[in-house]
Amino acid sequence: xxxxxxxxxxxxxxxxxxxxxxxxxxxxxxxxxxxxxxxxxxxxxxxxxxxxxxxxxxxxxxxxxxxxxxxxxxxxxxxxxxxxxxxxxxxxxxxxxxxxxxxxxxxxxxxxxxxxxxxxxxxxxxxxxxxxxxxxxxxxxxx
Amino acid sequence: xxxxxxxxxxxxxxxxxxxxxxxxxxxxxxxxxxxxxxxxxxxxxxxxxxxxxxxxxxxxxxxxxxxxxxxxxxxxxxxxxxxxxxxxxxxxxxxxxxxxxxxxxxxxxxxxxxxxxxxxxxxxxxxxxxxxxxxxxxxxxxxxxxxxxxxxxxxxxxxxxxxxxxxxxxx
Numbered sequence: 001x002x003x004x005x006x007x008x009x010x011x012x013x014x015x016x017x018x019x020x021x022x023x024x025x026x027x028x029x030x031x032x033x034x035x036x037x038x039x040x041x042x043x044x045x046x047x048x049x050x051x052x053x054x055x056x057x058x059x060x061x062x063x064x065x066x067x068x069x070x071x072x073x074x075x076x077x078x079x080x081x082x083x084x085x086x087x088x089x090x091x092x093x094x095x096x097x098x099x100x101x102x103x104x105x106x107x108x109x110x111x112x113x114x115x116x117x118x119x120x121x122x123x124x125x126x127x128x129x130x131x132x133x134x135x136x137x138x139x140x141x142x143x
Numbered sequence: 144x145x146x147x148x149x150x151x152x153x154x155x156x157x158x159x160x161x162x163x164x165x166x167x168x169x170x171x172x173x174x175x176x177x178x179x180x181x182x183x184x185x186x187x188x189x190x191x192x193x194x195x196x197x198x199x200x201x202x203x204x205x206x207x208x209x210x211x212x213x214x215x216x217x218x219x220x221x222x223x224x225x226x227x228x229x230x231x232x233x234x235x236x237x238x239x240x241x242x243x244x245x246x247x248x249x250x251x252x253x254x255x256x257x258x259x260x261x262x263x264x265x266x267x268x269x270x271x272x273x274x275x276x277x278x279x280x281x282x283x284x285x286x287x288x289x290x291x292x293x294x295x296x297x298x299x300x301x302x303x304x305x306x307x308x309x310x311x312x313x314x
Contacts, residue, residue: 078248081273081284083309086295088269096266099258099290103251114251120269125256139253 008142028066039132054111066091068119075114088120096120179311198236211304224281236261238289245284258290266290
């Protein structure tokens with residue numbers, strides 16, 4: 001049987017994992033947030049209030065704890081020279097370790113325009129890079 | 144010495160030259176300064192602190208003086224202009240900053256582990272401000288990305304900016 005051709009290192013198992021939200025609402029996620037997709041390698045689970053989609057804030061969840069605050073910024077907004085105040089505030093009880101800015105050239109499921117993911121992480125970089133079975137610790141080529 | 148080379152960049156030379164070259168007979172109101180800028184603000188922005196604040200990392204040097212809504216900026220000269228740049232005001236560290244060339248966003252670059260707080264400080268929020276004309280010290284269109292250790296309402300009045308609003312010359 002021929003192997004199914006999937007782009008950028010994706011496997012059917014990874015797609016299934018990315019598309020499968022958790023059941024139940026994690027206590028660490030703010031009230032009224034809902035899951036967007038499942039476990040995204042190097043990132044974990046994403047939660048947001050539907051009214052805040054797609055800009056954010058999004059909140060990350062992994063292994064019982066909140067792990068990030070995120071905004072997604074349309075590439076065009078940067079080309080237009082927009083400014084933003086008071087972004088990426090940590091959830092109460094958490095502290096920001098670092099900020100990653102990743103360009104998503106093709107967008108990704110849920111937001112299919114070229115945009116930037118800005119994650120304010122509560123955990124060290126090397127820790128979240130292995131989330132969701134991403135054993136290499138490297139940014140997956142499909143992100 | 145590198146600091147002085149950077150500080151003597153064209154825009155500063157032009158701004159200071161403009162002040163110095165203004166004929167005595169000409170009224171101050173006729174001076175063409177950026178919107179909202181006054182000679183007093185310009186002087187404050189060009190006057191670095193004397194001495195090295197204990198809260199600023201070793202190896203950093205001051206870049207410019209007190210910038211309204213931002214405070215004082217320090218960086219290791221090797222890290223200029225991208226950063227990290229560290230903020231200082233009233234005895235404490237106040238932010239970690241990077242300055243991102245607008246063309247980098249157009250090119251679709253990515254960065255890991257930007258904007259880490261200095262030890263003992265916590266990031267309260269991030270402001271992303273587009274500087275369409277750049278500013279003294281970095282005069283190309285770019286984004287100032289500040290990770291602030293204090294609330295937005297607190298730093299917006301820094302350096303005598305009593306209105307608490309973003310000054311017109313920082314756009």
